[in-house]
Amino acid sequence: MQEAIRETLNARRLLCPLPVIRTQDKVKQLNTGDQLEIICTDPGVMHDIPAWCRINGHKVLETNTGNHEYIIIIEVGAK
Amino acid sequence: MSKQRKAVALISGGLDSMLAAKIVMEQGVHVEGINFFTGFCVEGHTHAIRAQDNAKPNRNNALWVAEQLGIKLHIVDVIQEYKKVLINPKHGYGTHMNPCLDCKIFMVNKAKQWIVENDFDFIITGEVIGQRPMSQTKSKMPIVAKQSGADDLLLRPMCAKNLPATKPELEGWVDREKLHDITGRSRKPQIEMAKQFGIDDYSQPAGGCCFLTDKYYSAKLVDLWKAQGDKDYELDDIMLLKVGRHIRPKPNFKLIVAREEGEGRFLQGYKKEFISMHCSSHPGPLTLIDGEMSAEDLYFAARVVARYAQGRDEDQVDITITQKDGSERTIQVKPFSKAEVLNEWHV
Numbered sequence: 001m002q003e004a005i006r007e008t009l010n011a012r013r014l015l016c017p018l019p020v021i022r023t024q025d026k027v028k029q030l031n032t033g034d035q036l037e038i039i040c041t042d043p044g045v046m047h048d049i050p051a052w053c054r055i056n057g058h059k060v061l062e063t064n065t066g067n068h069e070y071i072i073i074i075e076v077g078a079k
Numbered sequence: 080m081s082k083q084r085k086a087v088a089l090i091s092g093g094l095d096s097m098l099a100a101k102i103v104m105e106q107g108v109h110v111e112g113i114n115f116f117t118g119f120c121v122e123g124h125t126h127a128i129r130a131q132d133n134a135k136p137n138r139n140n141a142l143w144v145a146e147q148l149g150i151k152l153h154i155v156d157v158i159q160e161y162k163k164v165l166i167n168p169k170h171g172y173g174t175h176m177n178p179c180l181d182c183k184i185f186m187v188n189k190a191k192q193w194i195v196e197n198d199f200d201f202i203i204t205g206e207v208i209g210q211r212p213m214s215q216t217k218s219k220m221p222i223v224a225k226q227s228g229a230d231d232l233l234l235r236p237m238c239a240k241n242l243p244a245t246k247p248e249l250e251g252w253v254d255r256e257k258l259h260d261i262t263g264r265s266r267k268p269q270i271e272m273a274k275q276f277g278i279d280d281y282s283q284p285a286g287g288c289c290f291l292t293d294k295y296y297s298a299k300l301v302d303l304w305k306a307q308g309d310k311d312y313e314l315d316d317i318m319l320l321k322v323g324r325h326i327r328p329k330p331n332f333k334l335i336v337a338r339e340e341g342e343g344r345f346l347q348g349y350k351k352e353f354i355s356m357h358c359s360s361h362p363g364p365l366t367l368i369d370g371e372m373s374a375e376d377l378y379f380a381a382r383v384v385a386r387y388a389q390g391r392d393e394d395q396v397d398i399t400i401t402q403k404d405g406s407e408r409t410i411q412v413k414p415f416s417k418a419e420v421l422n423e424w425h426v
């Protein structure tokens with residue numbers, strides 16, 4: 001089995017739905033079980049990225065807020 | 080057993096496209112949603128920028144609709160491709176800068192490409208005959224189907240019975256009898272249908288699905304094009320049109336004045352691309368300066384900026400000018416009076 005990887009996506013300054021689109025495109029390149037950390041500045045992502053994950057079967061592992069940044073860590077679900 | 084058919088539904092986040100998808104899902108078709116991000120979409124954005132709007136649920140309605148329907152949603156970035164639609168629409172603009180007919184043709188065409196690439200069978204839209212003056216008249220419906228290249232693979236479940244049968248109907252993938260014949264601007268049939276489906280929370284944007292139907296937004300876009308001498312734009316340009324007060328005292332420059340804290344924070348992100356100003360002797364909003372300007376213009380602009388600071392009634396205030404490289408200098412100016420900031424400067 002392939003080792004799960006963890007990648008980071010810089011989505012700072014992008015407004016929704018662009019962080020979601022970038023996440024979607026990045027996830028396409030990842031495998032089930034891989035993790036993606038998405039760093040954003042639009043608070044809308046706290047709503048939109050989890051919603052996108054629920055629809056598409058990915059898991060939100062962690063969300064952090066601070067210093068006007070919003071960080072979401074997701075695990076890629078079954079493809 | 081017959082093959083399960085697959086359809087992609089254009090999901091705007093509004094009620095009509097939600098119902099259209101639902102009608103087809105009820106017939107056992109596998110439906111997934113597609114949503115095109117042109118850069119002008121009402122979804123997201125300004126409510127994320129403006130701190131004062133944070134109390135409202137700032138959900139993305141297209142995602143929300145997909146979740147309610149239990150379908151996947153593919154959001155496609157069409158910002159670059161959309162330029163040719165907006166800059167030179169074959170069928171012209173609507174009431175404002177909205178090229179609705181060309182826009183529909185473009186989106187259905189993109190959906191057509193998508194179904195070919197993803198092995199889906201047909202396309203669903205929530206269009207209703209007579210609903211919108213420009214793109215949804217009965218005579219325009221065949222234009223969208225034909226010029227998009229979708230032809231008879233484009234099904235409009237909300238008004239299909241008033242249109243010639245499409246392939247999904249002729250092939251029996253969907254039962255035409257269970258489709259609808261809604262026409263006109265009344266929202267009653269849709270609201271009734273939503274009730275029957277048990278859908279009680281939905282968004283109904285009044286103007287349309289994008290900022291281009293907004294009078295004030297359109298005026299700012301036209302002003303931008305006029306000032307730069309061509310109709311081009313970048314994503315940052317069209318984002319900034321959504322933020323702040325836009326004031327153009329002279330043809331060669333305009334000021335973008337933050338209206339509140341959230342906008343100020345957003346504009347901070349552009350300090351490397353624009354000269355910016357703020358009042359340093361009194362509280363006041365961050366202002367970006369867009370355009371080439373002389374020293375005299377800069378002084379003039381500083382007096383406008385001073386007008387929006389708390390020291391507007393003083394004889395003199397300090398305005399700090401920050402260059403794109405971060406270097407700063409401060410000048411003293413007399414704020415313009417209310418009457419001196421002319422109404423026609425407001426874009």
Ligand code: SF4
Nearest residue numbers: 178179182287288289
């Ligand atoms: S309102 Fe905007 S997004 Fe909707 S059809 Fe017209 S131009 Fe396109």
